[in-house]
Amino acid sequence: MESTHWRSESNEPAPTKVSPVDDRLTADTALRRVRRGESLLYTGDFHNAKQLVGAMARRLPPPASARSPLDAFRAERRARQLEHETLSRILVALDRDYRLALKRAPDVAEACRQVWGEPEAEQTLVSLKTLTGMLSAAEWRRKGLDVPGLTGKLHPHYGVYLPTRTDYVELLLSVTDVKGKQVFDVGTGTGVLSFLLLQRGAAAATATDCDSRAVACARENAERLGLARRFQVLETDLFPPGKADFVVSNPPWIPEPPKNRVDRAVFDEDNRFLLGFLDGLAAHLHPGGQGLLVLSDLAVLLGLRAPDWLEAQFAQRGLAVKWKRSAPARHGKAKDKSDPLHAARSKEITSLYALVPVA
Incomplete structure (x- = not known):
């Protein structure tokens, strides 16, 4: 030693x-x-x-x-x-x-x-x-966390994004046509989005994350929830091999450099992860498939992105928004007037974009 x-x-x-x-x-x-x-x-x-x-x-x-x-x-x-x-x-x-x-x-x-x-x-x-x-x-990790729409508790690991913000989870519950579908979950974290879709009838989910702790966390939670036979997780950047009917991602939403390992769930320097997801999305969709992108507009409210920046990125990559659903932020900081960023956080909106390649 x-x-x-x-x-x-x-x-x-x-x-x-x-x-x-x-x-x-x-x-x-x-x-x-x-x-x-x-x-x-x-x-x-x-x-x-x-x-x-x-x-x-x-x-x-x-x-x-x-x-x-x-x-x-x-x-x-x-x-x-x-x-x-x-x-x-x-x-x-x-x-x-x-x-x-x-x-x-x-x-x-x-x-x-x-x-x-x-x-x-x-x-x-x-x-x-x-x-x-x-x-x-x-x-x-010992007690577990209740997540809206999930049957069974989620047990997060240290250093993996803790899904205590439920707006993005609840938005995904509005997706109804998942039975029998193949799912990719890019940047899975705890695996919660995969698990929600699997419990609602998806045939199988393949998840990815670049962090070994997230991979271990998602794998353990799949076992706890009885979903391991229909779930696999790979330690890799962005997409797994192949194609899926739904490719879902809740990427980091602030385009700034992370200062530590835990920060990487929130901070995405130069939009690298988000743009990588958009660049590769069409090639990983089955015909008729959809990309499900969940993203907060906090970067716009802070002045880190222009209001029309995201839609321009979709268009540049030949992606169209089939539908969009949004929800106001309900997490604690959105209501905390003592928070230095309250002016922006109180107006924060999280949206779920259903993306399809332009024909």
């Missing part, structure tokens, strides 16, 4: 200056030290460590005031990046069995094995912020 293994969801290099700290450390002192480039290895009480991180977060500056939705979005991303860079410098050490030797620490070993596999070192260093996120995800 290696002596120490550093874990980061953002591919950040291992810290070079690590100093042990304990419960005597104040949030103000911690902020001064991490701003000087130190990483602080917490050795005291687990709950005190979490309180320290929370107190540090409250001392960070809020997003700068903005005159436009785009300015607000940029300011919010800068603020979140500063928060990540600051709070991720509070570290904890796990032993060779992923045990956390802090007072009042929970058992974190199962959550760590779910994400990382078996230990590869005598000691694993990770930010407390990342570890608490993993613990929260492990609880979601």
